[in-house]
Amino acid sequence: MESRVFTNHSDPAHLVDSKPRSCAVIDFLATIDASARLYDPDLVCDDLAPTSDIVCRMYFRQVGLEHLAKRTCVLERPEQIPKVVYFVIFGTYIFKFWHYIAIMAAQRNISPSAVYVIGDQHPQGRWWQRVLSDIHGVRFLYRELPQNISGISVKFRHHLSDIVRLQILYMNGGIYLDADMVVVRDLEPLLDYDITLGMVENGTGMGNAFIATKRGSPFVREWYTEYSHYSREQFYYNSLQVPRNMYFKNPSRVHIESERLYRPNWFEADLLFKRSDYPWRNNFAVHIWTNGNPVPSPVGNCPTAWGKQMAIPWSLPTVLMVTNGGGQVCFVTATWARGNVSGQLWAP
Secondary structure, three states, X not given: OOEOOOOOOOOHHHEOOOOOOOOHHHHHHHOOOHHHHHOOHHHHOOOOHHHEOHHHHHHHHHOOOHHHHHHHOXXXXXXXXXXXXXXXXXXXXXXXXXXXXXXXXXXXXXXOOEEEEEEOOOOEOHHHHHHHHXXXXXXXXXXXXXXXEOXXXXXXXXXXXXXXXXXXXXXXXXXXXXXXEEEOOOOHHHOOOOEEXXXXXXXXEEOOOEEEEOOOOHHHHHHHHHHHHOOOOOOOHHHHHHHHHHHHHOHHHOEEOHHHHHOOOOOOHHHHHOOOOOOHHHOOEEEOOOXXXXXXXXXXXXOOOOOOXXXXXXXXXXXXXXXXXXXXXXEEEEEEEOOEEEEEEEOO
């Protein structure tokens, strides 16, 4: 017998039953990804599911603390988007400093019940260890790697993350973030919408680095269904262009925050790293675009004092990225007091 995803794989009590519970949600997800059959129907479709945080229950079952789930995994406001944050990362992954920033920012600015890093391997590196030691409420959730999409082998592993994030959001609702998406303010104004997305730009498509959605969203369901026409060769087709086309057909289905999620854009790296005049405080989040525009490495020593020559391209309550005007980039964990900033400098 095969073990279920999100269960304690070493515990025989958590093996698949010969007559598993019928679950329409899992049946739907499995039409695109056969490995969705490994989600536990006793958690996804039982009587507690409508008012509980399903992913929270999955986590406590996986770590052998299922007895804690009943009192811990309760949705305070089931009619809203739950304040649960997900990062989905498959394969060997060494955390960088900006990943630490992204998770720190999510915890400080969203105040989620939990931050889940979902994948088939634990992240590695000193910054992952710092995440675990410094940031409260971060949980690693095992999820087996899907083998294909609609029976078609994948060329880009990113596509597997694309479908799993939609699965989790459809089952549970919440807030998905790419590992280089930095939330810079409270997301409470977005929680009553069915779904919030942002357009990267019309040619590229609708961004999927930030998805805030209610459970069972009709838009997410249709988006996921379109993977029945999976395009293996086109990197952005199913993930960005399909939701863009869906939105253009019926804009009322989506709350759009393009300017406050995807500006500066991927082609505006200077605004990220060399200038200080972008109105960052208006954003809900800042995408660092580390794939197309890698975060610059610092040259020499970081500045040891704050001065007028420094720009502050973007800021968080506890983390800043600073440059000395010559392209030298450093980071600081900082606190504000009467308009002044103080803290400890870090070089990634």
